[in-house]
Amino acid sequence: MDKEIAISVKELTKKFGDFTAVDRINLQVKKGEIFGFLGANGAGKTTAMRMLCGLSYPTSGSGTVAGYDIFRQAEEIKRHIGYMSQKFSLYEQLTVWENLNLFATIYGMPAKKIKEKAGEAFRTLGMEDMRNVLVREIPLGWKQKLAFTAATLHSPDIVFLDEPTGGVDPATRRRFWEMIYRASSEGMTVFVTTHYLDEAEYCSRVSIMADGRIKALDSPAALKRLYRAATMDEVFRTVAKGATRE
């Protein structure tokens, strides 16, 4: 097993009855990379990501996440990844601290370490005075940062971010990407799906999915050269043009 590979899948397929949601995809994500997983709605992004996180079993194919087999070692994978969902899901009726404490405990962190790490995170985020505020009362931008912190407090090898910037204003999005960069510079692998193609420019490498297949996979600069496009938006439109599923 290559020590530099965080995620590797071969011919990964997911079928729901006659419908093939994910059709024989191949990809490798290097450690410490920010990997952008692009695709229109219904292209199969979420299904593929759910398989990588152990939320859903593949129909066929093989793969490893954080060095563990996605079929046989799903429990081990869960210990080594973090996950942030589309809606910045947190418990709205719990306070900021209670949420962090709950998720860190679930990931098996000892109480002392949770205090230490959470204190650190509150300082970096400037959220020290929000510790005891209910999550439902804090603004969306803060919620998003908090959700990311909750997903990464246990220092996972890989963090999966499912459309982490939906419905957030551009300034907050930029600040959020700073957080992603910081995590990546500390050696965390980031696997992120997004709708915003300007964000694709921030990724080390991106893949573009359409009709359940990966149609393109390379660094943003290389893709732009390949399709003779000025922006990732153009690249995406060229690649996704032939898609039959929207």
Add this chain to the structure above:
Amino acid sequence: MSIFQSLVKKEVLHLVRDFRTVTVVLVMPVVLLLLFGFAISTEVNNVRVVAVTDRHTDETRLIADRFRANPYFTFGGTVSYREAESLLRKGKADAAVVFRTEAGRLKLQIVTDASNTTMAQTSAAYIEGVANSSANAADKSAAAVVADTLYNPQLKSAYNFVPGIMGMIFILICAMMTSVSIVSEKESGTMNLLLVSPVRPRTIILGKLVPYFLLSCVILTLMLTLSYTVLEIPFSASVVHVVWVSILYVALALALGLLISAVASTQVSALLVSGVMFMLPVVLMSGMIFPVENMPLPLQWLSCIIPARWYISAMRVLMVQQLPVTYVLTEVAVLSGMTLAVLALAIKKFNAQKR
């Protein structure tokens, strides 16, 4: 703190902070019990009764005195047959007792205004009871029918409704609240966060069920205390059995809630499913209001799959008749079987969501 403890703590914090729901959940059983126990009753009070007699004897006087003294009756005095008829017609009397002396023997006829069936039946039974007891006292040789109502001599409706209300409340609170709370986590996406975490699905489920089980125990204590004090259900050793069978029923209701949450994907559908599938059948077909035995045969068979039917019938035996649990082994067996089956199905469905 262990993972399980922190999950339970999260659930408890949610319950405590959702003050309104908890208040409703704790107040509703009390209100329902008091409402059905006192206000809504099939007991008939103040039956306006008149007597018609062809000959005044000691015996008729004695019976009239009994009507006068009985708190359930308002005695309108002795009138002529024609007057009695017009009083009944005008709705100024609910029943008339006609005394006729034939061959030295007193014969009784009870005429009731049956435009309200419940009232007519109950008051006829009362009148019979009063008249018979005096006939017995006055004339031991009279071949009067002695009707004896065992276990509930005053025919108090609280006795009838308490088991029914309990059967309804637990389904309502356990099944509805558990399913809604799990489905709301599905809706908000936090369920996904738990599922991607190393927590075992078993722990997630238990972390949900245990807090609601504890809440149900609080409600059970509340309802039993009320039943045995305010509603004056006779207290006896059978209360231990009442508690055990109720706990079994609570477990079944929790399992049903789990099953609903595995099938429903939104809070509204979870509410609808538990409301339509559980509330209505419980109210209409469990024997809570309408006796199961009076239903057409197909409906009786259908009622067998309603858990509340078995629970209510067991509660009648344990609470009202105060017999030990050995008299309700069938009910206990059916409830246990249902609990295991529903739990197995719910866990299977819950795991199937991953695929």
